Amino acid sequence: xxxxxxxxxxxxxxxxxxxxxxxxxxxxxxxxxxxxxxxxxxxxxxxxxxxxxxxxxxxxxxxxxxxxxxxxxxxxxxxxxxxxxxxxxxxxxxxxxxxxxxxxxxxxxxxxxxxxxxxxxxxxxxxxxxxxxxxxxxxxxxxxxxxxxxxxxxxxxxxxxxxxxxxxxxxxxxxxxxxxxxxxxxxxxxxxxxxxxxxxxxxxxxxxxxxxxxxxxxxxxxxxxxxxxxxxxxxxxxxxxxxxxxxxxxxxxxxxxxxxxxxxxxxxxxxxxxxxxxxxxxxxxxxxxxxxxxxxxxxxxxxxxxxxxxxxxxxxxxxxxxxxxxxxxxxxxxxxxxxxxxxxxxxxxxxxxxxxxxxxxxxxxxxxxxxxxxxxxxxxxxxxxxxxxxxxxxxxxxxxxxxxxxxxxxxxxxxxxxxxxxxxxxxxxxxxxxxxxxxxxxxxxxxxxxxxxxxxxxxxxxxxxxxxxxxxxxxxxxxxxxxxxxxxxxxxxxxxxxxxxxxxxxxxxxxxxxxxxxxxxxxxxxxxxxxxxxxxxxxxxxxxxxxxxxx
Amino acid sequence: xxxxxxxxxxxxxxxxxxxxxxxxxxxxxxxxxxxxxxxxxxxxxxxxxxxxxxxxxxxxxxxxxxxxxxxxxxxxxxxxxxxxxxxxxxxxxxxxxxxxxxxxxxxxxxxxxxxxxxxxxxxxxxxxxxxxxxxxxxxxxxxxxxxxxxxxxxxxxxxxxxxxxxxxxxxxxxxxxxxxxxxxxxxxxxxxxxxxxxxxxxxxxxxxxxxxxxxxxxxxxxxxxxxxxxxxxxxxxxxxxxxxxxxxxxxxxxxxxxxxxxxxxxxxxxxxxxxxxxxxxxxxxxxxxxxxxxxxxxxxxxxxxxxxxxxxxxxxxxxxxxxxxxxxxxxxxxxxxxxxxxxxxxxxxxxxxxxxxxxx
Ligand SMILES: Nc1ncnc2c1ncn2[C@@H]1O[C@H](COP(=O)(O)OP(=O)(O)O)[C@@H](O)[C@H]1O
Ligand SMILES: [Mg+2]
Numbered sequence: 001x002x003x004x005x006x007x008x009x010x011x012x013x014x015x016x017x018x019x020x021x022x023x024x025x026x027x028x029x030x031x032x033x034x035x036x037x038x039x040x041x042x043x044x045x046x047x048x049x050x051x052x053x054x055x056x057x058x059x060x061x062x063x064x065x066x067x068x069x070x071x072x073x074x075x076x077x078x079x080x081x082x083x084x085x086x087x088x089x090x091x092x093x094x095x096x097x098x099x100x101x102x103x104x105x106x107x108x109x110x111x112x113x114x115x116x117x118x119x120x121x122x123x124x125x126x127x128x129x130x131x132x133x134x135x136x137x138x139x140x141x142x143x144x145x146x147x148x149x150x151x152x153x154x155x156x157x158x159x160x161x162x163x164x165x166x167x168x169x170x171x172x173x174x175x176x177x178x179x180x181x182x183x184x185x186x187x188x189x190x191x192x193x194x195x196x197x198x199x200x201x202x203x204x205x206x207x208x209x210x211x212x213x214x215x216x217x218x219x220x221x222x223x224x225x226x227x228x229x230x231x232x233x234x235x236x237x238x239x240x241x242x243x244x245x246x247x248x249x250x251x252x253x254x255x256x257x258x259x260x261x262x263x264x265x266x267x268x269x270x271x272x273x274x275x276x277x278x279x280x281x282x283x284x285x286x287x288x289x290x291x292x293x294x295x296x297x298x299x300x301x302x303x304x305x306x307x308x309x310x311x312x313x314x315x316x317x318x319x320x321x322x323x324x325x326x327x328x329x330x331x332x333x334x335x336x337x338x339x340x341x342x343x344x345x346x347x348x349x350x351x352x353x354x355x356x357x358x359x360x361x362x363x364x365x366x367x368x369x370x371x372x373x374x375x376x377x378x379x380x381x382x383x384x385x386x387x388x389x390x391x392x393x394x395x396x397x398x399x400x401x402x403x404x405x406x407x408x409x410x411x412x413x414x415x416x417x418x419x420x421x422x423x424x425x426x427x428x429x430x431x432x433x434x435x436x437x438x439x440x441x442x443x444x445x446x447x448x449x450x451x452x453x454x455x456x457x458x459x460x461x462x463x464x465x466x467x468x469x470x471x472x473x474x475x476x477x478x479x480x481x482x483x484x485x486x487x488x489x490x491x492x493x494x495x496x497x498x499x500x501x502x503x504x505x506x507x508x509x510x511x512x513x514x515x516x517x518x519x520x521x522x523x524x525x526x527x528x529x530x531x532x533x534x535x536x537x538x539x540x541x542x543x544x545x546x547x548x549x550x551x
Numbered sequence: 552x553x554x555x556x557x558x559x560x561x562x563x564x565x566x567x568x569x570x571x572x573x574x575x576x577x578x579x580x581x582x583x584x585x586x587x588x589x590x591x592x593x594x595x596x597x598x599x600x601x602x603x604x605x606x607x608x609x610x611x612x613x614x615x616x617x618x619x620x621x622x623x624x625x626x627x628x629x630x631x632x633x634x635x636x637x638x639x640x641x642x643x644x645x646x647x648x649x650x651x652x653x654x655x656x657x658x659x660x661x662x663x664x665x666x667x668x669x670x671x672x673x674x675x676x677x678x679x680x681x682x683x684x685x686x687x688x689x690x691x692x693x694x695x696x697x698x699x700x701x702x703x704x705x706x707x708x709x710x711x712x713x714x715x716x717x718x719x720x721x722x723x724x725x726x727x728x729x730x731x732x733x734x735x736x737x738x739x740x741x742x743x744x745x746x747x748x749x750x751x752x753x754x755x756x757x758x759x760x761x762x763x764x765x766x767x768x769x770x771x772x773x774x775x776x777x778x779x780x781x782x783x784x785x786x787x788x789x790x791x792x793x794x795x796x797x798x799x800x801x802x803x804x805x806x807x808x809x810x811x812x813x814x815x816x817x818x819x820x821x822x823x824x825x826x827x828x829x830x831x832x833x834x835x836x837x838x839x840x841x842x843x844x845x846x847x848x849x850x851x852x853x854x855x856x857x858x859x860x861x862x863x864x865x866x867x868x869x870x871x872x873x874x875x876x877x878x879x880x881x882x883x884x885x886x887x888x889x890x891x892x893x894x895x896x897x898x899x900x901x902x903x904x905x906x907x908x909x910x911x
Contacts, residue, residue, distance in 0.1 A: 009622065448636035452694075454623045455630040456602055456650030456701060463624070466649075472638045 029403025075151025082161025113219025118312030216396030367434030441475020459479030560609030629698030804864035
């Protein structure tokens with residue numbers, strides 16, 4: 001009897017509740033997607049036909065090839081920008097280093113689809129750069145199609161490679177490099193043979209994140225594709241066209257996306273498992289002061305990269321203050337665009353804030369509990385939860401949303417309203433940000449502090465609230481802010497779940513861009529950027545290592 | 552104040568046996584010390600008493616009532632942690648008041664008791680500081696104050712002094728003992744420092760590999776170790792091989808006859824404490840009940856209060872002697888011949904092997 005009672009202590013109950021929520025909101029939809037992909041839409045029989053169709057029809061095969069093409073090249077581009085940038089900022093005295101990493105972080109957290117349409121305004125068929133060159137008689141290629149998508153991915157995702165590599169470079173023991181030099185390596189040989197291999201695990205982690213995000217990205221190919229389809233736009237289109245029936249092709253495409261992400265992650269695990277370099281920081285790397293043209297070149301490269309990456313944001317903000325008449329810019333500055341969002345889309349703003357806030361309240365509560373279970377309870381259940389926290393990273397928003405629809409809009413749960421679906425979608429997709437930040441905070445806290453509280457008579461819940469929570473508060477706040485930023489910027493899943501009453505800012509922007517309402521889109525984007533920027537500022541306030549808080 | 556009884560306690564981590572068949576009886580108000588090398592299970596035992604681990608078998612009772620089934624927060628045993636575990640986000644006063652607040656004691660009573668206990672640990676002037684403004688020793692006092700202010704039935708301390716520097720350790724040791732005596736609180740104290748254990752305890756309980764080797768008064772532990780492990784771990788010891796010579800058992804080095812012919816000689820060693828050995832220059836015959844072991848001087852170090860003589864016998868066994876400084880010995884050159892003299896009553900005999908039992 002007593003041992004039975006003991007088994008049902010507070011944290012066991014919490015662990016059970018967490019598992020139940022994760023099973024309901026994460027595993028159910030994914031399993032549902034998986035099962036539907038084996039169902040024939042018309043006869044409802046089990047079939048492999050969907051996969052056969054996917055791997056034989058040119059439409060899908062082309063999409064798969066396109067996805068991998070822009071994913072790989074976008075990742076490559078991100079590495080080509082990120083690695084040199086990391087090396088320069090970590091090893092050379094650079095004027096404005098903090099500025100560079102701040103801009104990189106802003107690029108990282110800016111709404112993902114803003115880049116795409118800002119580039120249209122610069123390099124689209126009527127973009128101002130295109131027009132400028134036309135004016136002087138040069139025809140430059142427009143930004144539509146694969147190369148445009150690759151450009152946007154490169155400029156959008158390089159901060160992952162940059163920040164991860166930079167952190168690793170700062171932690172490489174200088175003695176290794178000194179030894180190589182002492183053994184006769186030139187600086188370049190030393191970089192290629194010693195430094196690069198040592199930071200390779202970090203580079204590969206950054207690259208894999210870029211790749212997974214590129215595969216999942218919906219907004220960029222949707223806005224820039226113009227007939228160039230990737231799996232995420234195909235899944236979305238399939239879902240739209242199958243509306244009413246079973247979205248079997250949409251979920252089959254979704255499964256392929258999940259498998260690609262998982263393979264990428266497995267590859268990454270393999271890379272890391274063979275390369276584990278213990279680093280003892282006895283001999284910290286020193287920064288070299290460059291002179292002459294090298295110095296100038298490095299400065300131009302570093303500042304140039306972050307400025308170009310930042311340019312979409314600047315263009316958006318600038319555009320939002322242009323004088324408009326309906327959808328056309330009429331020259332000069334004005335606040336008409338802001339006036340229009342207040343008239344036509346006030347509910348998008350309130351919805352965005354309400355949904356994101358509600359999701360973040362849940363994220364905060366669950367992050368605190370989940371990280372405690374992961375860090376302090378060494379059970380099979382806590383290991384499972386730890387593993388499940390990785391899953392949302394791998395599931396593209398389109399896929400998760402389709403899973404939600406097929407799970408919660410059918411059978412006895414069919415009445416679930418869009419509001420709840422959206423809040424739950426944001427919650428489950430962004431929960432890992434909160435958990436990760438809180439977990440790393442909690443690992444710094446000695447368990448004896450909680451034990452002391454319990455020993456002094458505090459029941460487990462009170463010990464948690466009075467001792468653990470105050471101590472992990474910075475990590476919890478940072479994690480929640482990250483969750484908020486990413487939740488309020490969510491587009492792809494929302495596009496599938498929203499209805500007339502639940503439109504959000506990203507959806508409004510997306511629709512405005514499709515309608516050519518660039519002024520309206522810019523004003524809404526500026527509002528989004530503003531609150532994203534505010535969150536970033538708050539994260540900076542609450543964290544010691546600002547560069548890695550966002551990874 | 553309460554007595555503690557532990558019977559047949561067993562604790563496993565997976566397949567690793569951390570505690571096996573622990574039986575302890577601690578009288579009310581006494582100071583009971585668990586002494587043993589790192590990894591022997593001291594912390595595990597303490598944490599099992601505190602309720603942070605569930606035992607696999609056995610029973611723990613306080614004042615005759617089993618505390619099995621009581622969760623850790625209702626056991627009413629105070630604990631002082633090795634790393635202090637002072638809550639960093641609240642002041643000293645709030646740290647000390649933490650347990651009282653859990654017990655729903657009135658605010659005025661809390662203020663009074665916190666002030667009193669802070670005076671006891673001499674931290675009255677630091678009540679409103681934050682933990683990071685205190686030194687290690689002061690933090691440890693806060694830890695003690697926080698544990699005793701709730702007037703627990705039992706006080707548990709896990710190596711509370713091990714993170715402090717040597718001087719402070721000795722000072723705090725005496726203070727801890729004084730406070731414990733004044734309050735008359737039953738205390739289980741964990742340390743791997745034998746000097747600390749001997750100096751503070753009513754009972755020292757020596758543990759090794761999850762098993763209790765001996766629980767006795769400090770003097771008994773030192774003078775009458777029940778097995779070779781205790782003889783080695785508490786105080787220094789020389790161990791000499793024993794040989795059979797005809798029907799007699801003799802020391803390999805020097806050949807002095809020892810013991811009767813009771814046991815198999817290959818399984819016995821003779822233990823001699825360094826401070827019972829007197830080194831004399833040259834070759835000296837044994838006097839009265841003494842035995843004499845001829846040896847050559849290997850090293851003498853004079854450390855002030857005493858001198859440490861290391862000598863090697865003809866058979867190659869190395870012995871250490873600790874004695875009052877003797878200018879004659881200190882003046883000897885290396886490899887001079889010396890005689891090591893010991894009273895027969897100072898010899899002890901153990902079965903060979905890590906934890907061989909005491910013989911005779
Ligand atoms: N949480 C744990 N899981 C597995 N083994 C443990 C754990 N805690 C302690 N042990 C093992 O139990 C034994 C006793 O440990 P401990 O009680 O901490 O020893 P001591 O405090 O005497 O140094 C050691 O072998 C240790 O490795
Ligand atoms: Mg210990």
